[in-house]
Amino acid sequence: MRHPYTRLPERSFWRTAVAEPDPLDITDLWTPKFALGQDDPVVTAGSCFAAHIGRALLEEGMHWYDAEPPPPGLTRAERSVRGYRRFSFRTGNIYTAAALRQWIAWALEEEKPPEEVWAEDGAFHDPYRPTVEPDGFVSPTDLLRSRDTTLAAVRTALTKADVLVFTLGLTEAWHDTLTGTVLPMCPGTVRGTFDPARHVLRNHTVAQVHQDLTALLALARTVNSRLRMVLTVSPVPLTATATGRHALVATTHSKSVLRAAAGQLADESADVDYFPSYEIVTGHPYRAAFYEPNLRTVSPDGVAFVMRHFFEAVQGRTTTAITRTTPNTVDGGEDNRCDDAVLDYYNPRPLPSAR
Numbered sequence: 001m002r003h004p005y006t007r008l009p010e011r012s013f014w015r016t017a018v019a020e021p022d023p024l025d026i027t028d029l030w031t032p033k034f035a036l037g038q039d040d041p042v043v044t045a046g047s048c049f050a051a052h053i054g055r056a057l058l059e060e061g062m063h064w065y066d067a068e069p070p071p072p073g074l075t076r077a078e079r080s081v082r083g084y085r086r087f088s089f090r091t092g093n094i095y096t097a098a099a100l101r102q103w104i105a106w107a108l109e110e111e112k113p114p115e116e117v118w119a120e121d122g123a124f125h126d127p128y129r130p131t132v133e134p135d136g137f138v139s140p141t142d143l144l145r146s147r148d149t150t151l152a153a154v155r156t157a158l159t160k161a162d163v164l165v166f167t168l169g170l171t172e173a174w175h176d177t178l179t180g181t182v183l184p185m186c187p188g189t190v191r192g193t194f195d196p197a198r199h200v201l202r203n204h205t206v207a208q209v210h211q212d213l214t215a216l217l218a219l220a221r222t223v224n225s226r227l228r229m230v231l232t233v234s235p236v237p238l239t240a241t242a243t244g245r246h247a248l249v250a251t252t253h254s255k256s257v258l259r260a261a262a263g264q265l266a267d268e269s270a271d272v273d274y275f276p277s278y279e280i281v282t283g284h285p286y287r288a289a290f291y292e293p294n295l296r297t298v299s300p301d302g303v304a305f306v307m308r309h310f311f312e313a314v315q316g317r318t319t320t321a322i323t324r325t326t327p328n329t330v331d332g333g334e335d336n337r338c339d340d341a342v343l344d345y346y347n348p349r350p351l352p353s354a355r
Contacts (some may be wrong), residue, residue, distance in 0.1 A: 043165070153221070
């Protein structure tokens with residue numbers, strides 16, 4: 001008797017695909033929908049975990065498109081702390097689909113960004129990029145000029161790109177009800193002042209994330225009809241949740257929503273794909289082996305393992321450039337890039353002292 005299960009390959013069965021192989025030998029986790037050539041411009045954006053992708057593309061000899069390169073004269077450390085060479089434009093971390101849709105709408109002049117700035121100790125900070133200039137801007141004019149540069153870079157990147165890789169990080173987002181905008185961080189945590197009458201937490205649903213992803217792709221295609229998108233979900237847990245839930249429960253909820261929305265859109269569109277970085281790191285066959293002791297920061301081995309799967313699937317060959325042989329040779333820590341890592345400062349229990 002014939003039925004749909006009689007001709008399935010080994011990768012379709014849990015025992016042969018997951019339980020029996022060594023976890024490091026699990027293969028075929030991703031079959032790309034579309035080709036990604038060595039010279040095809042790739043634009044990256046998203047949460048802190050996404051910062052690894054552009055660097056890995058460059059190391060593999062592929063075309064990561066940086067639309068907002070740093071000015072000359074900055075050291076590597078200065079470029080990093082000011083948000084250069086992290087993504088394809090200097091927006092800082094973009095944790096939600098709503099925030100990326102907002103940036104694209106501003107860049108394409110479908111919406112107008114507020115001109116509000118945050119003044120603090122004689123310096124000025126951008127509410128929508130609160131960490132890109134740690135010392136702040138010298139004037140509101142300089143701040144808005146810098147933001148305009150970033151918006152132009154977003155527009156250029158979308159026009160030039162063949163593929164946009166976007167890593168979703170969070171569903172919890174703080175909205176400014178006065179301006180109708182979504183903020184990257186809760187005001188008062190990194191910069192700014194929290195106003196409970198104005199700043200409202202919204203935990204985005206699957207439908208909302210799906211709607212924002214659909215909208216941002218439609219906007220981007222008004223300037224680039226050939227653009228395709230690869231979605232991923234960050235395996236980095238929430239540093240803190242303002243929902244009242246336990247942090248573990250809130251993290252599971254958030255990542256499940258993002259995974260469902262990304263998967264739904266990928267199933268619906270031939271030009272949208274999903275790459276399983278989340279599953280590769282968090283899947284229980286790996287027994288949290290790719291996390292640092294804080295169970296939050298993805299280790300260098302974890303980053304290398306994720307990117308190995310990516311390049312082997314895209315290029316159809318075994319890669320060597322990202323194979324780890326010795327510890328601590330590849331930068332894998334996210335906390336120095338994650339804006340929300342600062343939230344642990346407000347934890348009522350301080351970090352234990354080193355012994």
